[in-house]
Each structure stands twice: as structure tokens, then as C-alpha cells.
Amino acid sequence: xxxxxxxxxxxxxxxxxxxxxxRRLATTTSEQRxxxxxxxxxxxxxxxxxILAANAEDVALASEALEASALQRLKLDGPKLAAMVQGVxxxxxxxDPLHRVxxxxxxxxxxxxxxxACPLGVLCVIFESRPDALVQISALALKSGNAVLLxxxxxxxxxNGALLDCIQTALREAGLPETSVQGLPDRAAVAALLQRxxxxxxxxxxxxxxxxxxxxxxxxxxVLGHSEGICHLFLDVAADTVMAVALVRDAKLQxxxxxxxxxxxxxxxxxxxxxxxxxxxDLAPRGVELRGCRACLALVPALLEATEADWDTEYGTPIxxxxxxxxLDEALAHIRAHGSGHTEAIVTEDQAAAExxxxxxxxxxxxHNASTRFADGFRYGFGAEVGISTGRIxxxxxxxxxxxxxxxxxxxxxxxxxxxxxxPAARPFRHADxxxxx
Amino acid sequence: xxxxxxxxxxxxxxxxxxxxxxRRLATTTSEQRxxxxxxxxxxxxxxxxxILAANAEDVALASEALEASALQRLKLDGPKLAAMVQGVxxxxxxxDPLHRVxxxxxxxxxxxxxxxACPLGVLCVIFESRPDALVQISALALKSGNAVLLxxxxxxxxxNGALLDCIQTALREAGLPETSVQGLPDRAAVAALLQRxxxxxxxxxxxxxxxxxxxxxxxxxxVLGHSEGICHLFLDVAADTVMAVALVRDAKLQxxxxxxxxxxxxxxxxxxxxxxxxxxxDLAPRGVELRGCRACLALVPALLEATEADWDTEYGTPIxxxxxxxxLDEALAHIRAHGSGHTEAIVTEDQAAAExxxxxxxxxxxxHNASTRFADGFRYGFGAEVGISTGRIxxxxxxxxxxxxxxxxxxxxxxxxxxxxxxPAARPFRHADxxxxx
Numbered sequence: 093x094x095x096x097x098x099x100x101x102x103x104x105x106x107x108x109x110x111x112x113x114x115r116r117l118a119t120t121t122s123e124q125r126x127x128x129x130x131x132x133x134x135x136x137x138x139x140x141x142x143i144l145a146a147n148a149e150d151v152a153l154a155s156e157a158l159e160a161s162a163l164q165r166l167k168l169d170g171p172k173l174a175a176m177v178q179g180v181x182x183x184x185x186x187x188d189p190l191h192r193v194x195x196x197x198x199x200x201x202x203x204x205x206x207x208x209a210c211p212l213g214v215l216c217v218i219f220e221s222r223p224d225a226l227v228q229i230s231a232l233a234l235k236s237g238n239a240v241l242l243x244x245x246x247x248x249x250x251x252n253g254a255l256l257d258c259i260q261t262a263l264r265e266a267g268l269p270e271t272s273v274q275g276l277p278d279r280a281a282v283a284a285l286l287q288r289x290x291x292x293x294x295x296x297x298x299x300x301x302x303x304x305x306x307x308x309x310x311x312x313x314x315v316l317g318h319s320e321g322i323c324h325l326f327l328d329v330a331a332d333t334v335m336a337v338a339l340v341r342d343a344k345l346q347x348x349x350x351x352x353x354x355x356x357x358x359x360x361x362x363x364x365x366x367x368x369x370x371x372x373x374d375l376a377p378r379g380v381e382l383r384g385c386r387a388c389l390a391l392v393p394a395l396l397e398a399t400e401a402d403w404d405t406e407y408g409t410p411i412x413x414x415x416x417x418x419x420l421d422e423a424l425a426h427i428r429a430h431g432s433g434h435t436e437a438i439v440t441e442d443q444a445a446a447e448x449x450x451x452x453x454x455x456x457x458x459x460h461n462a463s464t465r466f467a468d469g470f471r472y473g474f475g476a477e478v479g480i481s482t483g484r485i486x487x488x489x490x491x492x493x494x495x496x497x498x499x500x501x502x503x504x505x506x507x508x509x510x511x512x513x514x515x516p517a518a519r520p521f522r523h524a525d526x527x528x529x530x
Numbered sequence: 531x532x533x534x535x536x537x538x539x540x541x542x543x544x545x546x547x548x549x550x551x552x553r554r555l556a557t558t559t560s561e562q563r564x565x566x567x568x569x570x571x572x573x574x575x576x577x578x579x580x581i582l583a584a585n586a587e588d589v590a591l592a593s594e595a596l597e598a599s600a601l602q603r604l605k606l607d608g609p610k611l612a613a614m615v616q617g618v619x620x621x622x623x624x625x626d627p628l629h630r631v632x633x634x635x636x637x638x639x640x641x642x643x644x645x646x647a648c649p650l651g652v653l654c655v656i657f658e659s660r661p662d663a664l665v666q667i668s669a670l671a672l673k674s675g676n677a678v679l680l681x682x683x684x685x686x687x688x689x690n691g692a693l694l695d696c697i698q699t700a701l702r703e704a705g706l707p708e709t710s711v712q713g714l715p716d717r718a719a720v721a722a723l724l725q726r727x728x729x730x731x732x733x734x735x736x737x738x739x740x741x742x743x744x745x746x747x748x749x750x751x752x753v754l755g756h757s758e759g760i761c762h763l764f765l766d767v768a769a770d771t772v773m774a775v776a777l778v779r780d781a782k783l784q785x786x787x788x789x790x791x792x793x794x795x796x797x798x799x800x801x802x803x804x805x806x807x808x809x810x811x812d813l814a815p816r817g818v819e820l821r822g823c824r825a826c827l828a829l830v831p832a833l834l835e836a837t838e839a840d841w842d843t844e845y846g847t848p849i850x851x852x853x854x855x856x857x858l859d860e861a862l863a864h865i866r867a868h869g870s871g872h873t874e875a876i877v878t879e880d881q882a883a884a885e886x887x888x889x890x891x892x893x894x895x896x897x898h899n900a901s902t903r904f905a906d907g908f909r910y911g912f913g914a915e916v917g918i919s920t921g922r923i924x925x926x927x928x929x930x931x932x933x934x935x936x937x938x939x940x941x942x943x944x945x946x947x948x949x950x951x952x953x954p955a956a957r958p959f960r961h962a963d964x965x966x967x968x
Contacts, residue, residue, distance in 0.1 A: 115866075115890075115892065118892065119889055119890060197910070197911055199904070199909065199910070199911065203900060203904075205910060205911075210892075212922050212923070213892075213922060293922050293923070294922075294923065308750070309750075311750070312746070312747075312749070312750055314752065314921075314923040314924075332945070334945075335945035338945060338947055339945060339947065341947075342947035342948055342949050346947070346948050346949050346952065347948075428553075446942075450940050450942075451557055452553075452557060454553065454556065454648075454651075454938075455938065456938065456939060457938070457939045457940075457941065458938055458939070458940050458941075459940070459941040459942075459943070460940075460941070460942045460943065461942070461943045461944055461945055461946070462641060462941050462942070462943030462945075462946045463943075463946065463947050463948050465947075465948035466637070466641075466941055466943075466946070466948060467939070467941075471637065471948070471951065471959065472635070472637070472643060472939070473635055473637065473643075473959065473961035483752075484650050484651060484731050484732075484936040485650070485731070485732065485752040485923065485924045485936070486752075486923045486924040488936050488937055488938070488939075489937075489938075489939045490939075498922040498923070498926050499926055499927075500892075500893065500894065500895070500896055500926070500927075501894060501895045501896070501905070501910070501926075501927045501928075502888050502895075502896050502897070502898075503895065503896075503897040503898070503900050503904055503905075504884075504888075504897075504898045504899070504900070505897070505898065505899045505900030505904075506899055507770070507772075507773035507776060507777060507899055507900075508899070508900045508901065508904065509776055509777065509779075509780035509784070509901050509903075510780055510784050510785075510901050510903035510904055510909070511780050511784050513909065514784065521909065521911065523911035
């Protein structure tokens with residue numbers, strides 16, 4: 093992670109070294125990959141003081157330019173470092189994702205097809221502020237045999253450099269190429285790589301909506317992630333009042349800047365007089381700015397009036413839009429028009445309404461009587477999270493380590509020719525599935 | 531499939547109608563989707579004479595402009611029509627791909643997560659010449675609950691119109707929107723759609739390398755397919771002569787224009803004096819043009835000399851490049867440098883060499899003692915094939931109907947809040963996997 097700008101040729105050399113490292117990683121044993129992660133955990137512990145010192149320099153330099161929340165994400169301390177080490181050990185302990193047989197089929201006598209998991213190849217990861225993201229994503233990539241090109245925020249330059257040193261030391265000690273995880277110097281290097289589908293297999297941006305959108309717009313390489321998280325809670329006519337209030341509070345306030353926090357609450361007209369005052373009474377004293385539609389204002393005149401723009405805004409702060417809808421149909425239509433396909437929830441005691449909502453909403457997560465905040469790889473039990481995808485291709489919703497995998501078909505024969513299975517006297521295929529566990 | 535050019539707004543309306551149809555399809559039962567396909571099969575039978583008459587017009591008009599092979603692909607006849615009908619019935623008989631539970635996990639008491647298969651949404655399919663591709667891809671899309679926008683070759687305009695009529699009649703009769711499968715009028719409509727990731731979820735080009743490459747270069751929407759198929763057979767020092775000759779013949783000649791046909795045969799130096807004359811003796815009389823490296827020419831002077839360009843050429847015709855390599859390492863390096871990640875094969879009786887080849891070659895298909903021509907969805911037993919992908923994301927190699935699927939996470943709770951699972955007194959998750967088959 094040097095600061096000099098790299099000319100395109102140098103970026104290409106870096107990426108080609110990553111490609112070569114990825115070939116080496118693809119044929120490593122589980123033990124070799126676990127050994128790198130064990131060494132990384134120890135290295136992070138040993139280098140703890142140096143990492144914190146580098147981070148303190150970053151924080152001191154950035155303290156005027158950054159907002160308090162960004163500074164908080166940038167700052168490392170003992171507990172964060174310990175969590176980082178624990179995270180690396182947790183990834184090391186995951187079952188080996190590589191070389192797993194996903195399909196095993198006898199096409200005919202002596203002709204056996206298997207489908208085997210393999211790494212994607214070279215990942216390009218772009219993240220902002222949080223240096224811990226560097227370690228987390230590198231651990232996931234190495235566990236799954238992928239090489240990584242990393243670009244962190246410039247404000248975390250020293251912290252990232254210290255962490256990358258630990259990773260490369262661990263790789264070297266384990267006898268694997270240091271070029272398995274490399275830093276990219278600047279945005280120009282990222283921009284150059286985004287034009288090279290031959291050098292990079294997957295782009296993973298972790299950061300603001302604007303950053304993710306600009307990357308999606310700039311490349312034909314597959315991008316894993318999401319830009320917007322406009323999530324809704326629909327309070328049905330048959331919603332329990334206490335539960336509805338508790339779920340709105342959790343979905344809005346438990347962590348307002350998360351992508352799975354709620355932005356708009358839709359309230360069934362038949363329950364608005366019951367639910368809206370209860371919501372206001374709970375949320376207003378907690379400092380939530382409430383913006384309502386006309387029908388809301390008619391019930392609670394003290395609310396601010398929402399504009400059309402509110403239905404399409406991801407606040408990321410304790411602001412909540414409220415809208416009265418005629419029925420479930422109008423709620424579904426509003427979600428179709430304004431949702432971002434991330435996570436949508438209904439609160440109701442009416443099983444039929446819940447089933448319809450679960451069947452009809454097209455989003456990565458569709459919930460009944462649960463907070464949208466559950467949409468998360470750790471809460472889903474994936475052990476570790478690569479990111480949350482709102483795309484439909486490859487991986488959707490919270491993505492665990494399997495999002496970093498592809499597969500290969502291996503076919504073992506004894507001189508089998510297609511000619512014998514073609515034409516009028518074609519030999520038939522057997523197509524018998526075999527047990528996977530050998 | 532009208533001939534008037536559509537302004538962008540009209541294309542948008544067509545795509546939005548497809549999006550609405552896709553929402554309807556996503557909630558259909560298996561019976562409804564099977565019913566459309568049954569009606570389509572009957573409709574194709576009933577309209578057989580009209581379809582063949584429309585096709586005869588296309589063929590008559592194109593007979594001067596098209597090459598014999600393209601004309602052959604364009605031409606429909608009784609047997610081709612019968613195969614088309616049989617194909618639709620085979621797709622109808624596949625197990626229902628939708629609503630399948632892929633994961634079921636109790637996150638905690640009363641909080642159950644399921645992952646359920648769902649359609650991708652709207653597919654844009656671009657194909658050349660072969661009108662049967664229209665019916666095949668539409669059947670796969672409808673079976674999996676996806677809407678389709680189709681653009682066929684202009685030379686098949688009348689044939690495609692007649693087939694599309696059958697599909698829309700079947701949809702209407704089954705009470706599903708006709709807009710589930712729509713034709714696109716011209717290339718401008720395709721070009722406009724390729725700029726709209728919001729309207730199209732997956733692009734499937736079926737045709738020449740040049741066509742696929744131009745589409746890949748023009749869009750950020752995921753593209754399922756492959757442009758090049760440069761496949762190799764490596765004849766190891768321990769290759770059986772009779773098997774090697776038979777596999778090269780099959781891989782080159784059984785269907786030379788297929789993407790999984792072999793283009794370059796690599797021969798281990800230690801076996802070249804044995805294998806090369808046998809290959810030439812078998813292939814030359816069958817009209818194969820053989821182009822060899824210097825080392826090949828030293829053994830068989832009658833060969834044409836290959837140039838560097840030959841190693842990167844997909845002939846699609848009975849031309850074969852031959853190259854002597856020092857060993858397995860050089861063969862692997864040549865495949866890395868020149869292969870297109872489609873299908874690569876080794877012929878050897880040496881188990882260790884085979885295992886190394888199978889472990890190290892990075893391609894969708896890696897074969898031992900079998901013809902590259904087996905890389906095919908039907909031969910793999912997928913029942914039907916969407917296409918063959920050389921990408922690593924989403925689907926790789928021959929892609930069956932599962933390539934047209936995504937999934938959604940459904941979470942059912944009883945008022946569960948993330949707050950209770952956070953902080954120092956966090957309640958632990960249970961994360962207990964439950965059986966899938968209920």
C-alpha cells in the first residue's frame with residue numbers, strides 16, 4: 093500500500109502476480125490455508141502495538157477532516173484488535189470450502205462426472221475507513237483459495253499498511269506467495285482494473301451507496317454487493333400493537349446506519365388510528381424524526397409532512413417515514429415501486445396476509461414478525477459474511493464464504509467418444525447419481 | 531416480432547410488461563406452468579403446416595444471402611418440428627424448479643429461516659438463425675417462472691413470428707399473460723435494453739463468437755454464455771495410441787462447429803514419434819487439415835506449418851493444430867496461455883499425470899480419457915440446456931434450468947428483535963439446521 097501512483101502497466105503486473113498466486117492457492121490443502129490464518133492471528137497479536145500506533149497516526153491526521161462516525165470506524169483499539177484476531181480464528185475453523193464434491197454422476201459405465209468446488213480466482217475489494225474489513229475479507233479469501241487486490245480508504249493508509257504487513261508475513265511463513273494479498277495504491281489503479289475482466293473475477297465494494305454505485309457503473313466485471321437498502325415494515329390491520337412498536341423501534345434504532353435498518357413504515361388504514369399514536373409515543377421521545385403522509389398528519393398533526401422524495405431515501409439516521417396504505421395490495425405496490433430488493437417485513441397475526449406477503453415480495457429477505465435487522469450473515473449462521481447482495485445472480489442476500497466459490501466439472505472416462513452416443517444407433521446414457529461422500 | 535423500429539419508450543413499455551408478467555409467473559403453481567407447456571406442444575403440432583410454410587418463405591428469401599450451414603440451421607422440417615415438440619414435453623416433465631427449500635434453519639426458538647428457489651425475473655435472449663432455439667429457451671424460461679424478451683435473426687423473421695404466436699396462444703389459453711414471452715423488433719431495441727439493468731436480469735446470447743463478444747462488451751447486465759471455445763487434448767507420454775487417435779477423431783470430427791470440439795492437440799515429446807504418424811494416418815484421409823509446429827514437421831514433413839495465430843484460433847471446421855510439448859508442465863502452460871476456460875482433456879494411462887491435470891487446469895470442464903464433446907447439458911444429464919458458460923460467476927460449464935433461478939430468504943418470527951441478540955447480555959443464536967423435506 094504505497095502512495096506513489098502506479099502506471100497501468102504496473103497495475104497489470106500486480107494483477108498478474110495475483111492471478112499466479114491464485115493458481116497456487118487453488119491447489120493448496122486445507123491445512124496450508126488454515127496455517128496461513130493461524131499465523132495471521134498470531135502475527136496480529138504480536139504486532140498489536142505497532143498496528144495501534146499506525147492507526148493512532150491515521151486517526152490524528154484524519155481527526156479534522158472526518159465526521160465523528162467515520163472517525164469511530166477508522167479507530168482501532170484493544171477490543172477491536174482482539175475481535176479481529178478472533179474473527180480470523182473463526183474463519184480458520186470453518187469447514188474447508190474447496191474440493192467439495194457437489195455432484196457425482198455415472199454418465200455411463202466407466203464414465204464418471206463430478207462437480208467440485210473451486211475458488212473464483214482474483215477478487216478486487218474496495219473498502220472505506222474500517223481497517224478491520226481488510227483483515228476480515230482477506231481471511232475469507234484465503235480460506236477459500238482466492239487471491240485479493242485491496243484498496244482501502246486513504247485516511248486508513250498507515251493502519252492498512254500495518255495489517256497488510258501481517259498478512260504477507262503470515263503468507264511468507266506458510267510458504268505461500270505474498271502476492272496472494274496485495275494492496276492497490278490509488279483510485280487510478282482501481283479504475284484501471286475495473287476495465288480488465290480478464291484480470292479480476294469479482295469486485296467487492298464495501299462502503300457508501302455512492303461508492304458502490306460508482307463502481308457498479310464503471311465495470312463489466314461482476315460486482316457483489318448492494319448500493320441501497322431501502323427496507324420497509326408493513327404493519328397490517330391485524331398487527332399486534334406491542335409487537336409492531338417493538339419491531340419498528342428495533343428495525344429503526346438498533347443500528348440506524350445499517351443497510352438493513354427500516355426507512356419507511358407502511359400502516360394499514362384499518363389500524364392506523366391504533367398503531368400510529370403508539371409508534372409516535374414510543375419513537376418521538378427517543379429522538380426519532382417522524383415524517384408522515386397526509387393521512388398520518390390527519391391522525392397525529394404534530395408530525396412533519398413527508399414528501400415524495402422520502403419514499404426513496406435511505407436515511408441511515410434516526411429519521412423514519414410513515415405512510416398509511418389502503419390495504420396489503422397498496423403496501424405490496426409501494427414496496428415494488430420504492431424497495432431496493434434488500435429486506436421487507438410484515439407484522440401481522442393474520443396467517444393468510446403473512447403468506448401472501450412472503451410469496452409475493454421480490455426481495456433478498458422477506459420477513460414475518462421479525463426485525464429487518466436480522467438480514468445478516470452472522471445472524472443467519474454463515475459464520476462470516478462477504479457482504480449483502482441485492483443482485484439476483486450468483487448470490488443474493490447475506491453472502492457467506494460460498495459466494496467466493498465457483499466449480500469445475502471433472503469427467504473421467506476410458507476412451508469414451510460422443511460418436512457412440514449419437515445417431516440412430518446411439519448408446520443411451522445411464523445418468524445414475526452416485527453418493528457424494530467418498 | 532414486428533418489423534417497425536421501436537422508439538426507446540416503446541421498448542421500455544415492452545420490458546415493463548415483461549417485468550409485470552414475471553411477477554405473475556413467480557407465484558404460479560407448477561401445474562399452471564406445465565399447462566402452458568402442454569398447450570404449447572399441442573399448438574406446435576396443430577400449427578405445424580403454418581410454421582413450415584412461414585419457414586419455407588424465410589428459407590427462400592435467405593437462400594442467396596446465407597451460407598449452406600446457416601441455411602441448414604434456419605430450415606425447419608417435420609423431424610425438426612417433432613424434436614421441438616418433444617423438447618417442450620421433456621421440459622414440462624422436469625421436476626418443478628421453483629419454491630424448493632434449499633436451506634431451513636432455526637435461528638432461535640420460534641425464529642425460522644428458509645431459503646427458497648425463485649425465478650431470476652426477465653431474461654433477454656438473443657439468438658441467430660436457428661428458430662428452434664426460440665422454443666427451447668422459452669420453454670425453459672416458462673418452466674422456471676421467468677419472462678423472456680427474444681430477438682432472433684432477421685432471416686428467421688417469419689418462422690420466429692409463427693413460433694411466437696404458438697407460445698402466446700398457449701399462454702393465453704392457460705390464463706397467463708402473453709407478455710411473458712415477447713419478441714424484440716430489432717437490434718436497436720436490444721441495444722436499448724442492454725443499457726437497462728433495472729429492466730433485464732440476465733442476457734443469454736446464443737450465436738457466433740463475434741455476436742456474443744459484442745453483447746458482453748455492450749452491457750453491465752450479467753451475460754450467461756461463452757464467446758470462444760478453444761479446447762485442447764493433451765496426449766501424454768503414457769497415452770494409449772488407439773485411444774488417443776479415437777478421441778482426437780471424435781473431438782475434432784464428430785461435430786467440428788461445436789464449441790466443445792478440439793482445436794489444438796498437444797503431444798508429449800516422448801510419444802510424438804509414436805502418436806503423430808498415427809494421428810495423421812487417421813485424420814488426413816478424413817479431410818482434416820493438419821497444421822503442425824516445427825517439431826511436428828520434423829516428424830511428418832507433409833504437414834502444413836502452424837503459426838502463432840493457430841494456437842488462439844477456434845476453427846469451427848475440420849482444421850486441427852498440432853504441437854509437441856516437452857512435458858505435462860509445458861502442456862499446462864500452453865493451456866493457461868491459450869485455452870478459453872471451456873473444456874480441456876488429457877489422454878494418459880498414467881494416473882498421477884491425470885490427477886495433476888484434473889487438479890491444476892482451470893476450466894469449466896477438465897476431462898481424463900474422454901472426448902471434449904461430452905461437455906454438454908444433455909450428456910451431463912441436465913435434461914435441458916440453457917447454454918454453456920465460461921464465466922466463473924453464477925453458473926459455469928453446461929447450464930441447466932437451475933441457471934435461470936435465484937433464491938429468497940424467508941424469515942418467520944414471533945416479534946423477534948435484534949436488540950435481544952446484541953450487547954453484553956446477548957441471547958445466543960441456536961442455528962440448528964432442520965430437515966428440508968417438509
